[in-house]
Amino acid sequence: GEDVEQSLFLSVREGDSSVINCTYTDSSSTYLYWYKQEPGAGLQLLTYIFSNMDMKQDQRLTVLLNKKDKHLSLRIADTQTGDSAIYFCAERGSNYQLIWGAGTKLIIKP
Amino acid sequence: GAVVSQHPSRVICKSGTSVKIECRSLDFQATTMFWYRQFPKQSLMLMATSNEGSKATYEQGVEKDKFLINHASLTLSTLTVTSAHPEDSSFYICSASDSARNTDTQYFGPGTRLTVL
Numbered sequence: 001g002e003d004v005e006q007s008l009f010l011s012v013r014e015g016d017s018s019v020i021n022c023t024y025t026d027s028s029s030t031y032l033y034w035y036k037q038e039p040g041a042g043l044q045l046l047t048y049i050f051s052n053m054d055m056k057q058d059q060r061l062t063v064l065l066n067k068k069d070k071h072l073s074l075r076i077a078d079t080q081t082g083d084s085a086i087y088f089c090a091e092r093g094s095n096y097q098l099i100w101g102a103g104t105k106l107i108i109k110p
Numbered sequence: 111g112a113v114v115s116q117h118p119s120r121v122i123c124k125s126g127t128s129v130k131i132e133c134r135s136l137d138f139q140a141t142t143m144f145w146y147r148q149f150p151k152q153s154l155m156l157m158a159t160s161n162e163g164s165k166a167t168y169e170q171g172v173e174k175d176k177f178l179i180n181h182a183s184l185t186l187s188t189l190t191v192t193s194a195h196p197e198d199s200s201f202y203i204c205s206a207s208d209s210a211r212n213t214d215t216q217y218f219g220p221g222t223r224l225t226v227l
């Protein structure tokens with residue numbers, strides 16, 4: 001079946017770049033998403049990428065998609081304390097349903 | 111644009127009572143809305159897909175008689191947790207797709223935290 005995998009934790013120093021990785025199994029996915037969830041809050045769409053793109057950049061965020069390896073990554077440049085959150089990778093399955101990864105908790109060290 | 115609201119944001123109820131959660135798309139029409147449930151430290155679990163004017167489609171293992179979904183208009187879907195029990199305590203999140211756009215992006219509500227005593 002469809003599956004999305006992420007590592008559960010990532011620890012980086014403030015000011016460094018963070019790279020959160022995600023792998024998925026459904027090769028027919030058309031859209032892939034990154035969502036951010038801050039403690040006690042709902043989900044915030046950070047960015048998305050269409051499957052015919054390799055890269056998308058939006059200010060400090062860079063999304064890379066390797067469709068051959070079914071690998072998606074989110075790079076956050078100059079990581080700040082406000083970036084502390086859980087980052088969810090998701091792919092769009094059939095009928096608009098999102099298939100979610102378990103989320104990567106980003107921990108910022110001073 | 112593309113704002114989704116949920117009401118209430120937090121609710122505490124006694125075991126055996128029913129709780130209704132509303133999900134509204136504020137500035138767009140959504141023919142399809144989704145209801146998710148999130149357990150602590152776990153990912154989101156899709157419960158059901160709600161289509162305006164028709165019956166919801168429930169995921170395997172989700173009791174449709176317990177989690178009643180009504181999508182009466184293009185901007186409102188409701189989830190009613192009937193005869194709530196402590197194990198129903200969770201964070202319920204809805205999302206909606208903008209029918210007029212082609213990105214298929216889902217916009218999420220802020221979530222409703224349900225605590226059943």
